Amino acid sequence: MTSTDTRKTAAFASALDVIAQVEPRVAAAIGQELADQRDSLKLIASENYASPAVLLAMGNWFSDKYAEGTPGRRFYAACQNVDTVERLAAEHARDLFGAEHAYVQPHSGIDANLVAFWAVLAHRVESPALAEAGVKNVDALTDADWQRLRRALGDQRMLGMSLDAGGHLTHGFRPNISGKMFEQSSYGTDPSTGLIDYAALRERARAFRPLVLVAGYSAYPRLVDFAAMREIADEVGATLMVDMAHFAGLVAGKVLTGDFDPVPHAGIVTTTTHKSLRGPRGGMVLCTEEFAPSVDRGCPMVLGGPLPHVMAAKAVALAEARRPEFAGYAQQIVANARALAEGLLRRGVRLVTGGTDNHLVLADVGAGGLTGRQAEASLLDAGLVTNRNAVPADPNGPWYTSGIRLGTPALTTRGLREDELREVGELIADVLAATEPDADSKVRYRLDPRVAERVRARAAELLAVHPLYPEVQLDLGTRG
Numbered sequence: 001m002t003s004t005d006t007r008k009t010a011a012f013a014s015a016l017d018v019i020a021q022v023e024p025r026v027a028a029a030i031g032q033e034l035a036d037q038r039d040s041l042k043l044i045a046s047e048n049y050a051s052p053a054v055l056l057a058m059g060n061w062f063s064d065k066y067a068e069g070t071p072g073r074r075f076y077a078a079c080q081n082v083d084t085v086e087r088l089a090a091e092h093a094r095d096l097f098g099a100e101h102a103y104v105q106p107h108s109g110i111d112a113n114l115v116a117f118w119a120v121l122a123h124r125v126e127s128p129a130l131a132e133a134g135v136k137n138v139d140a141l142t143d144a145d146w147q148r149l150r151r152a153l154g155d156q157r158m159l160g161m162s163l164d165a166g167g168h169l170t171h172g173f174r175p176n177i178s179g180k181m182f183e184q185s186s187y188g189t190d191p192s193t194g195l196i197d198y199a200a201l202r203e204r205a206r207a208f209r210p211l212v213l214v215a216g217y218s219a220y221p222r223l224v225d226f227a228a229m230r231e232i233a234d235e236v237g238a239t240l241m242v243d244m245a246h247f248a249g250l251v252a253g254k255v256l257t258g259d260f261d262p263v264p265h266a267g268i269v270t271t272t273t274h275k276s277l278r279g280p281r282g283g284m285v286l287c288t289e290e291f292a293p294s295v296d297r298g299c300p301m302v303l304g305g306p307l308p309h310v311m312a313a314k315a316v317a318l319a320e321a322r323r324p325e326f327a328g329y330a331q332q333i334v335a336n337a338r339a340l341a342e343g344l345l346r347r348g349v350r351l352v353t354g355g356t357d358n359h360l361v362l363a364d365v366g367a368g369g370l371t372g373r374q375a376e377a378s379l380l381d382a383g384l385v386t387n388r389n390a391v392p393a394d395p396n397g398p399w400y401t402s403g404i405r406l407g408t409p410a411l412t413t414r415g416l417r418e419d420e421l422r423e424v425g426e427l428i429a430d431v432l433a434a435t436e437p438d439a440d441s442k443v444r445y446r447l448d449p450r451v452a453e454r455v456r457a458r459a460a461e462l463l464a465v466h467p468l469y470p471e472v473q474l475d476l477g478t479r480g
């Protein structure tokens with residue numbers, strides 16, 4: 001261990017000791033979480049492992065500050081240090097992504113999307129409606145003005161990717177507020193290829209005339225042509241908004257460039273910071289100058305007070321993503337996903353679109369008679385952490401599903417490479433083949449215990465070769 005490693009161990013060990021003096025069960029649970037993560041092959045496409053520097057940036061007295069407003073213009077006193085970290089995070093984000101403006105306060109991806117939706121409404125609808133009502137300031141609206149404004153907002157339309165094609169709940173679907181703020185319509189994928197059908201999307205956009213065209217996904221394994229999306233948005237007078245939460249790390253690492261980089265093409269880009277970007281849990285909005293004033297009103301319009309400790313960690317993570325080695329990491333994520341797909345295909349697992357160009361693979365387990373829920377549970381029995389996901393036109397709906405979503409950002413952080421991911425694909429296929437669904441249940445199944453044992457043992461070997469946080473050596477057994 002280097003002296004830096006020793007200091008990292010000391011930092012986490014001391015933190016746990018201090019916590020244990022107040023509530024040992026919390027310290028024990030934190031330690032157990034590390035042990036559990038160390039012992040499982042994590043293939044959840046939206047998760048990752050943040051660096052010790054990112055984790056440590058969150059555990060401090062920045063957590064005690066209120067800082068509504070923006071740097072230099074706060075509603076609270078003594079925010080000079082919060083200003084420093086928020087400015088740093090925004091500067092790193094602008095430079096890393098080539099964005100005109102960055103707003104780093106959102107607490108999550110949903111929050112970032114809400115800020116973006118409100119910014120489009122404010123920019124395109126609220127301001128003209130207010131002007132028409134003769135009102136300069138939203139705070140001065142009378143009840144009648146509000147009613148007029150609500151009617152204007154209520155007419156607005158959003159076009160987003162359908163959920164079963166890989167879209168996200170926050171792109172205008174009913175269980176989310178976006179589905180109440182906007183009248184929604186969806187575009188899907190071509191049933192024969194599984195790819196976005198841009199011609200059909202153009203037709204849909206022409207007929208529907210959305211205010212916002214949303215691109216981005218949580219379960220689409222291919223590239224999206226954002227230049228084509230922008231052309232369609234312009235043609236129908238919509239704002240193109242891209243939710244790059246899943247693939248922000250691939251944009252940061254310059255794997256997605258040109259037509260596939262959303263930032264030059266979209267008016268507003270939202271993201272989380274904890275997925276392929278490998279930062280703290282949180283959100284962020286990038287936009288053109290045109291939207292900046294509305295985006296900066298995110299708090300208090302739709303956000304609670306910013307979290308300065310998380311903004312500090314965002315600044316650290318974004319600084320890490322600006323290092324040259326991050327590009328290698330991003331390329332490896334994609335190479336690993338391709339290898340994972342090869343391993344699965346080699347053993348006959350059906351993949352939506354037949355493969356992948358990004359960080360995720362969507363396996364259709366319905367063909368083998370399983371629901372996604374059975375496959376997810378069976379894989380977990382064998383030590384493989386995945387999550388079930390709907391596939392296009394899924395006969396089992398969004399709860400049981402017929403798919404398993406697999407992603408490589410976390411295992412790539414851990415150091416696994418193509419040969420190992422190919423083998424992981426084969427292990428997954430072996431578990432699926434050894435899982436018998438109960439005839440009358442979408443939940444119960446039987447996994448051949450010999451296969452489970454073999455896969456668990458091999459997974460443990462792979463994990464031992466690539467230890468998680470090897471520089472953090474804690475005596476986890478003595479806690480709690």
Ligand code: DSN
Nearest residue numbers: 045046109168218245
């Ligand atoms: N929960 C994230 C995911 O798993 O894709 C997105 O909301």
